[in-house]
Amino acid sequence: MTGRSTRVGEHVQERRQLVRWALAGMIAPSLSHLAAQDPMAGGGPQGRLRDPTITGRSRAPTVPGDNDQWIKSVEQKLKCTCGCNLDIFTCRTTDFTCTYSPELHQEVVALGQEGKTAQQILDAFVAKYGEKTLMAPKPVGFNLWGYLLPGVAITLGAVLLAVVIGRRARRQSLALVAADASDSVGQQPAAAESVDATPEELDHLRRALLEVED
Amino acid sequence: MTILGEFCLWAAMLIGVWCSVIALSGIGQGRPELQAAVTRSPHALFGCLAVASLALWQGLISHDFNIEYVAAYTSRNLPTYYIVSGFWAGQKGSLLFWAVVLSLFGSLAQALTPRRHAHLLPHVAGVTSAVLVFFISVMLFAANPFERLPFTPPDGRGLNPQLQNIGMVVHPPMLYLGYISITIPFAFAVAALLSRRLDTGWIHAIRKWTLVSWLFLSIGITLGMWWAYVELGWGGYWAWDPVENASLLPWLTMTAFLHSVMIQEKRGMLKRWNLGLIVGTFLLSIFGTFITRSGVIASVHSFTQSNVGYFFLVFLIVAGTFAFTLLYTRWPLLEPEAELDSMVSREAAFLFNNLALVGIAFSVLWGTLFPILSEAVRGIKITVGPPFFNRVNVPLGLGLLALTGIGPLIAWRRASIANLRRQFVAPVVTALVTLGALLATGMRDVYPLMALALAGFAAATVVQEFARGVRARMRMHGENPPLALGRLVARNRRRYGGYLVHVGILIYFVAFAGMAFKEEREATLRAGESVDVRSPYGHTYRFTHMGISQYEALNRLVSAATVEVRRDGKRLGLITSEKRQHVDSFRRPTFEPSTEVGILSDLREDIYVVFAGAVNGTEQAVYRFNLNPLVWWVWFGGGVLVLGGLTTMWPGGGPTIRTPRPVQSGYRATLTNAGTA
Numbered sequence: 001m002t003g004r005s006t007r008v009g010e011h012v013q014e015r016r017q018l019v020r021w022a023l024a025g026m027i028a029p030s031l032s033h034l035a036a037q038d039p040m041a042g043g044g045p046q047g048r049l050r051d052p053t054i055t056g057r058s059r060a061p062t063v064p065g066d067n068d069q070w071i072k073s074v075e076q077k078l079k080c081t082c083g084c085n086l087d088i089f090t091c092r093t094t095d096f097t098c099t100y101s102p103e104l105h106q107e108v109v110a111l112g113q114e115g116k117t118a119q120q121i122l123d124a125f126v127a128k129y130g131e132k133t134l135m136a137p138k139p140v141g142f143n144l145w146g147y148l149l150p151g152v153a154i155t156l157g158a159v160l161l162a163v164v165i166g167r168r169a170r171r172q173s174l175a176l177v178a179a180d181a182s183d184s185v186g187q188q189p190a191a192a193e194s195v196d197a198t199p200e201e202l203d204h205l206r207r208a209l210l211e212v213e214d
Numbered sequence: 215m216t217i218l219g220e221f222c223l224w225a226a227m228l229i230g231v232w233c234s235v236i237a238l239s240g241i242g243q244g245r246p247e248l249q250a251a252v253t254r255s256p257h258a259l260f261g262c263l264a265v266a267s268l269a270l271w272q273g274l275i276s277h278d279f280n281i282e283y284v285a286a287y288t289s290r291n292l293p294t295y296y297i298v299s300g301f302w303a304g305q306k307g308s309l310l311f312w313a314v315v316l317s318l319f320g321s322l323a324q325a326l327t328p329r330r331h332a333h334l335l336p337h338v339a340g341v342t343s344a345v346l347v348f349f350i351s352v353m354l355f356a357a358n359p360f361e362r363l364p365f366t367p368p369d370g371r372g373l374n375p376q377l378q379n380i381g382m383v384v385h386p387p388m389l390y391l392g393y394i395s396i397t398i399p400f401a402f403a404v405a406a407l408l409s410r411r412l413d414t415g416w417i418h419a420i421r422k423w424t425l426v427s428w429l430f431l432s433i434g435i436t437l438g439m440w441w442a443y444v445e446l447g448w449g450g451y452w453a454w455d456p457v458e459n460a461s462l463l464p465w466l467t468m469t470a471f472l473h474s475v476m477i478q479e480k481r482g483m484l485k486r487w488n489l490g491l492i493v494g495t496f497l498l499s500i501f502g503t504f505i506t507r508s509g510v511i512a513s514v515h516s517f518t519q520s521n522v523g524y525f526f527l528v529f530l531i532v533a534g535t536f537a538f539t540l541l542y543t544r545w546p547l548l549e550p551e552a553e554l555d556s557m558v559s560r561e562a563a564f565l566f567n568n569l570a571l572v573g574i575a576f577s578v579l580w581g582t583l584f585p586i587l588s589e590a591v592r593g594i595k596i597t598v599g600p601p602f603f604n605r606v607n608v609p610l611g612l613g614l615l616a617l618t619g620i621g622p623l624i625a626w627r628r629a630s631i632a633n634l635r636r637q638f639v640a641p642v643v644t645a646l647v648t649l650g651a652l653l654a655t656g657m658r659d660v661y662p663l664m665a666l667a668l669a670g671f672a673a674a675t676v677v678q679e680f681a682r683g684v685r686a687r688m689r690m691h692g693e694n695p696p697l698a699l700g701r702l703v704a705r706n707r708r709r710y711g712g713y714l715v716h717v718g719i720l721i722y723f724v725a726f727a728g729m730a731f732k733e734e735r736e737a738t739l740r741a742g743e744s745v746d747v748r749s750p751y752g753h754t755y756r757f758t759h760m761g762i763s764q765y766e767a768l769n770r771l772v773s774a775a776t777v778e779v780r781r782d783g784k785r786l787g788l789i790t791s792e793k794r795q796h797v798d799s800f801r802r803p804t805f806e807p808s809t810e811v812g813i814l815s816d817l818r819e820d821i822y823v824v825f826a827g828a829v830n831g832t833e834q835a836v837y838r839f840n841l842n843p844l845v846w847w848v849w850f851g852g853g854v855l856v857l858g859g860l861t862t863m864w865p866g867g868g869p870t871i872r873t874p875r876p877v878q879s880g881y882r883a884t885l886t887n888a889g890t891a
Contacts, residue, residue: 093826132596
């Protein structure tokens with residue numbers, strides 16, 4: 001009996017010990033997390049975030065070149081090489097997971113600081129990454145087809161349309177003149193006679209039509 | 215349920231094949247019972263595909279992750295409305311969505327088309343069934359939405375964070391509805407060609423369908439722009455991406471058709487052109503799907519690259535060859551019933567409008583395909599991006615805006631000098647005054663100046679048209695102005711609804727011009743630090759970083775960065791932009807962290823704040839601040855456009871047709887007051 005109660009007591013002791021370990025196991029990481037956390041967390045300029053991993057890639061502070069309009073205008077003519085189909089400026093200010101566009105931006109800034117012109121920077125990028133790095137192809141050679149064909153097609157279409165309409169309108173006018181001539185030789189137009197309305201009514205109708213149906 | 219779903223797909227396939235073969239091969243000619251069966255089969259097709267869709271939805275809602283599609287696009291902790299929209303979030307589901315909606319439209323076309331066009335209906339059923347057979351076979355042989363995995367994962371991957379936006383719940387279905395509904399006008403056009411009944415009957419039969427299709431495309435495109443603006447975080451709404459271009463192409467040609475069809479209705483002209491436009495619009499809708507799904511052209515929005523695109527390419531070639539061959543063989547039956555009277559006529563203006571619209575469509579298509587062409591010819595890959603499209607299309611767009619104003623000012627048949635003078639004075643004066651006022655404020659950018667002046671011209675046109683109509687009603691019927699306006703629109707819904715659409719378009723142009731003046735600034739701020747940005751209106755905005763808070767939401771871990779905004783010292787409020795790390799129900803990250811922009815919008819400009827990230831895990835935040843002028847007007851213009859479209863297609867309206875009173879047969883008595891006094 002005593003032996004049994006001793007074993008029961010041991011069991012209770014073991015259970016209590018287990019509970020203590022479990023509680024310690026649960027609390028300890030929280031305490032260690034608290035210990036690792038900046039005492040100013042969320043409260044000031046040096047405050048560390050509770051979980052920096054969920055804000056994505058760490059960012060470098062902005063430097064004046066990031067807001068330079070000239071750099072921006074050059075970057076908007078160059079495609080990012082990450083496969084996003086965006087220009088460097090748009091990619092680096094939109095896709096914050098991209099690691100390519102910040103590097104390409106640094107390349108543009110460095111070339112700018114070397115005193116290169118916009119065209120020279122574009123040429124340097126074409127030499128390094130190929131023609132596909134330009135957001136719009138150079139308007140030379142075969143690429144001219146790309147730029148000119150829509151405009152040429154529309155202009156030709158407009159000229160063709162104007163010629164066709166003009167020719168048909170002339171044909172219509174001639175037909176009307178011929179009809180008028182035959183009317184003057186023969187009788188008065190029947191349509192005018194058949195209208196069952198007074199001149200005032202016709203005038204009223206004409207004015208209403210002019211107002212509404214122009 | 216997946217077995218039932220797949221069974222329904224096979225059943226639909228068999229019904230579709232039977233219907234299209236019977237209807238298009240001519241076997242049913244002279245056999246009324248077969249014709250009747252053919253016209254009933256679209257309802258059976260819809261039934262099968264509706265059950266298949268319900269089976270997929272059931273799988274999505276019950277988290278049956280053994281279905282590959284369900285595991286790929288949903289997770290247990292995804293909000294229910296995104297689970298529902300998961301139906302069209304991926305390639306396979308969107309194909310089923312396309313098929314079920316097309317079958318619904320096919321069924322409605324049979325049920326709602328007036329009986330006077332009944333002779334076209336068997337062929338219409340045949341064409342819609344043939345298109346459906348194509349979509350079903352793509353599903354069954356290349357992209358089966360009911361495909362099962364060899365194991366069942368405990369949770370799904372979840373929906374792409376960028377698709378977890380209310381815009382993406384609504385935008386894709388709207389665009390799909392637009393694309394899909396084009397099939398019905400195409401089916402009627404082919405039916406008219408096959409049956410050689412090429413009078414205006416088919417035109418009347420498709421009027422509502424073309425408007426529905428155009429309306430859905432317009433809504434879909436506008437919602438797409440809104441989604442891109444609020445979700446993608448680049449501060450704009452249109453980037454000339456191939457997928458965006460693909461949605462614009464059928465809209466342009468459908469808009470051209472809606473104008474040119476009026477000439478066919480009024481004068482019996484442009485029959486060939488109108489048929490060509492309908493066929494072209496259908497093919498462009500398939501082309502758009504091909505671009506989105508093939509990966510043949512690099513795009514921000516494309517579905518994953520797959521062999522499905524090549525199914526679409528083959529279908530595109532087959533459908534195009536069939537339709538244009540048919541058109542060619544019926545060419546002699548499509549002689550115009552009248553000829554143009556004058557270069558200065560509304561018909562001619564509409565023709566030039568068509569030329570501009572189709573020209574822009576060609577230009578967009580050309581730019582989209584040019585990289586492929588260049589690679590084929592020169593062996594060199596090139597990029598055709600926004601600078602190219604802006605250079606080529608902005609002048610064309612301005613020409614179109616001018617025609618939007620010019621068209622309604624010119625009379626039908628032939629305009630006289632007096633007519634032109636009377637019509638053009640007020641709009642031209644308005645355009646010149648607008649231009650002068652803008653120049654006086656110091657604006658020197660050519661394209662925005664032209665856009666705003668031409669918008670003034672087009673707006674004056676519309677105001678003049680409404681004013682003349684109201685004045686005429688007031689004089690003729692003695693109505694007060696609001697009543698006259700209401701009745702004017704109610705009695706001429708097509709015309710005045712069309713003018714409202716023009717107003718929507720010109721509001722778009724004004725808003726697009728506004729974006730030429732946007733301001734952007736990047737800044738790194740510690741909590742409490744500020745940065746000033748000057749807006750194009752001369753205001754100074756001060757942004758003060760308030761700090762970053764982190765918390766857990768339903769299916770994501772959020773880092774919210776907040777700035778206080780002041781305009782010229784006056785506090786406007788707080789704007790919060792977020793970084794979201796989406797997780798599954800086991801808190802495992804599912805995608806890279808995404809960005810949610812913060813926007814404070816008013817009529818003049820949007821304040822657009824993007825939290826780019828934190829510096830070294832501290833509260834020091836990198837922001838991008840944009841001041842985007844007139845963006846609100848894009849959405850408002852879209853609303854006006856839709857209102858105009860709805861007005862145009864609203865049933866009823868038109869002048870009251872007086873039906874003659876039935877006269878008793880045998881004799882006719884005329885009552886006079888003679889002898890009654």
